[in-house]
Amino acid sequence: MDWGQILNNTASFMLSPETIGFMLAAIGLSIHFGYAGLLNFGMAGFMAIGAYSYAISILSFGLPWWVAILVSMVAAVVFAMILGIPTLRLRGDYLAIVTIAAAEIVRLLFQTQLFDRWTNSADGLGGYHTGFRGANPLPDGTYGLGPWTYNETGWWIRLFGLLLVAVAVVFTWLLMRSPWGRVLKGIREDEDAVRSLGKNVFLYKMQALIIGGVFGALGGVVIALPSAVIPQYYLPSLTFFVWTALLLGGAATILGPVLGAVLYWALMAFLAGVLPALANEGWLPLSSSQAGNARFIVAGVALMLLVAFRPQGILGNKKEMTFVK
Template identity: 70%
Template sequence: MDWGAILSNTLSYILSPVTIAYALAATGLAVHFGYAGLLNFGMAGFMALGGYGYAISVLSFGIPWWIAMIIGLLAAALFAVILGIPTLRLRSDYLAIVTIAAAEIVRLLFTTQVFDQFTNSADGLGGYHEGFRAANPFPPGQYGWGPWTFNETGLWVRVFGLLMLALAILLVWSLMRSPWGRVLKGIREDEDAVRSLGKNVFAYKMQALVVGGCIGAMGGIVYVLPSAVVPSSYTTSLTFFLWTILLLGGAATVFGPSLGAVIFWVVIALLGNLLPEMADAGILPMTAIQAGTLRYILVGVALMLLVIFRPQGILGDKREMTFVK
């Protein structure tokens, strides 16, 4: 087995755009679930709206890239309001069902032939990178070392993604230390008690849904910056990966989603490189394709053990988890 290649491919995921995008989306999910107690299983829909809103604005309307990103965030905010009005008064399990269905509706809308002029249906969209890449402040060349070697475009995508992640972390940290954040945590613990103090619980939940949804949409934008927007990327498995990341790092934490994203994708990359090599070497009694699928089984088992033995996650505080009382 080529341990050098396995290690290099694994370590490259620490600064991968995919890892950064998932860290952003999981940070938005932390606002929804970790702080507001909203059981949202539709984050894939917010990411899709961010990515498609950005790409369509650039390709179909010729809007500058930075304004197109704002449009993607506004699309996610509008989706949060439309989704929240009929659902935020539902019990948490019903909310989970509705949000996962809403995300699937969004994905299917982007695949339908009705909007083919704008979305290119199931084939997705590409070729919207010119404006963003033209704003690249780094001159042409190779940057970094070892597994973290990038050309100027790869570096620009990663730097921009990390800046957005830092802003999202700072925003969440500031909000949760404010009176607004303390009310939100109170709603998570006992919304009837907060309502008895004269607070509009529905309004706070709606605000949390919008804030977390916009952060998730920014994750969706970063996700599509290196390549293309493809509707098959926004299936329910994306949302389940985000929940794994959130629970791994710590739901009610500021840095937990970022740590969870790094650990998740490093482990996925390690198993994705190691298990097929072990299968080809005869160590595992299966084909390389079967070994590639085995990694998701192992991650699922690890998630179950995590929820059983450390439900608060790596950085979380068990006292803050409403489902551990």
């Protein structure tokens, strides 16, 4: 077993675009669930909206990459309003079911041949990278330290993504320290009491859904920057992976989603290297591919244990969790 290669891959994944995208999506989910108490199980839909809006804006309409990012944010706002207006008055469990269905509807619409002209249906979209890479201010070359050694494009994607994460963290911190954030936490604890004080609970929930959805869309954009946009990536399981990252770090915390995303992908990368190696050496009664898929079982068991014994996550406060009384 090549422990050096396994640890190298694990460390490299801690700074991957997918990890950074999960940071943004988990921050958005923290606003939805951790602060507003909204059971949103459709974050994959927001991520798909962000990625496809970015790619279509460039490929079909020839917009600059930075305008395409703004378009993805606007699209997330529109999707949040379409999703929120009929559903935010529903009870938590019904809201969860509706958001799962909405995310699947979005994915299937992108996959259908009805919009093949813009979405390329099941084959997805690629070739939209020229503008973003052309704006790279970094010098050509490969540089870094140990497992974090990338070329200029790899660093540009990561630095841009981390800049978005920093903006999202600071924005969330300021927002939750404001009177608006305190009202939102009050809605999470007892929305009837907040409503009795004359606050428009529906409006606050809608605003939280929009803000968190925009962060989720930006996460989808960051994940799409180095690769392609494929509809099969935005399965319901993607939402639950983001939930895992959030609960691991701690909902209703500022840095918990960031830490949770890093630890989640570090764990997945580590298991992706260790389990097939153990299978190849005869330690597991599985094939190499089966052992690679077994990492999701391990992650699922870890999530169940986390919810049972430390539901607030690593950085969370148990008093902040809506499902812990």
